[in-house]
Amino acid sequence: MAHAPQIRIPATYMRGGTSKGVFFNLADLPEQAQQPGPARDALLLRVIGSPDPYQKHTDGMGGATSSTSKTVILSKSDHQDFDVDYLFGQVAIDKPFVDWSGNCGNLTAAVGAFAINNGLVDRDRIPDNGIAVVRIWQVNIQKAIIAHVPITNGEVQETGDFELDGVTFPAAEVQVEFMDPADGDGALFPTGRLVDQLEVPDVGTFEATMINAGIPTIFIQAQDLGYTGTELQGDINEDPAALARFEAIRAHGAVKMGLINDVGEAAARQHTPKVAMVAPPRNYQASSGKDVLAADIDLSVRALSMGKLHHAMMGTAAVAIGTAAAIPGTLVNRAAGGGERKAVVFGHPSGSLRVGAEAVAQGESWQVTKAVMSRSARILMEGWVRVPADSV
Template identity: 75%
Template structure:
């Protein structure tokens, strides 16, 4: 029986923030995969090594976690005021689908460096030394991201002394600005889609929970840790080792998605794993991070743990960080109250790997809350570049 030989596609494997993904230029993809659809999804699934019933992604580039099962497609932007179009695909590990419903805030930090190094930015806009400002159009959610990328001797500076909890080694700092992060482009509507800062979310067979449901950065459902029987200091194994806990979170997430208007029926939640996110918060207490580093209560304003693709995240998703900052800035939300109440323009929160500071300015106009910009620092680095190979039938 004849089998199609492997094909090779130019690709770059990059870390951005606490995530890793395979980056492509749109024009380097096979013709059939340059357009959205089944051919593109099939190719990316095979690149990453999904679906894998073993959950390991051994035969692909994925790392068997939501943070490492990611793909990015970039192209020059024809949109006024933007340099590059950024499309993000979250690849399911054990199921045959790619979720295009949201952004990856962590990999957003790697978009600017990749775009500069791969000739997607007008050279006249890139300084030899200093900061290059890259204006990114985030295609999934229809939002603008501005990345400030350090340059040295005409090349992207990747090494440095900026430390990010959840990443073992220091690197160069990249500041990322998420412009007008509220109101997801796909779904529209208010930053608080139910019209309330806090809702009673009734989940049959599970319970009733006070919840803040917000569209900022990424649709997110925030609950109180105590209502779930947690402290807010939990690490990955505390949640991910319990099938019952994971099933409960997924049930709550599905009902929250329905309440937010993101799905029309509960069955749709299974095909929309990337959004919404679900997280739980608590007031600060001392805890020990996953690396063994003590995190004093005095170092943070609030504790947050977030689920991603059905598992507790090892640190914090970048887009969820935007949602945390936005919710913390609005007096009366679940996040804001856990952080001590009042209006604030930044928040430092504790996550399983350590801490993170994110800025967000919230304003109220005619009773509607908006956030004009959220800012955080990340880092990014090329891990490998060349070609990724996939069987031709993919």
């Protein structure tokens, strides 16, 4: 019996923020995977090692968590005034699908470095020393992102002393600006209200702020579900009933936001929307053992990604947090103490993070011009990934 040989594909394994994933230059993919469709999805699933009923990703590059089961495809931009087109694929762990419905804000921090290293940015835009401003077109949500990548002696600087809670070692700081971060073509608040009553059968009725910024996100108050907002992963992820309640909230919120027509469609759209709990600041101990003091944060946030509580905070959800915090009256703003804010520091399971946003009232609606935060990125490995030839 003949068996298919393995093929090898140039790839780079990178950490961006508190996530990591496999990065590809579009031109390096097998021809049939250079276009969206089943062949591309099949390839990325095999690269990551999904679907894996054991949920370990032993036979792939994935890390069996939502933060580490990610893929990125980059190409020189077809859009005027941009350097690189950035497409993100969130690979399901135990199911055979790739979710293309949103962006990954954490991996965005690595896009500029990959683009520079792979010749996708014109050489005259890269200083010998200083900051390279990389103009990124985010394909999933059709938005502009600006990455400020440090350069030393003409090369991307990856080492440094910038510390990011949720990442073990310090690295060079990469500032990322999410321009006009309202997701897609929809309204910032798809229901037209800052706070809604979200009715979830067999769970309850909750106040909710539903926002399209960075990534569609449903914010609820931790106390309404019996939580404090200081929970760590084990407190949620080891409770199947709790996870089921959060998924029900996510599905019904997605319908109310107009993202899906029926709650049954939520299972095929796991990446978006996100669900996050907010609470006023209080002291707690982060997963690393670090003490997070109420005096040092404005609020606490716990967010779920791909059905599990995230170990830190998704970058796109941080954009949603900063945006909602800047708008008086939202649940996020209320948890932070109310009033006008241009930045907040929020606590998450691994520590804290600062994010800024600029919001402007336009009559009865709001416009957010940009959200800004700092992350870091580093190449972990580069070379080729190998997959069986019949995977594509």
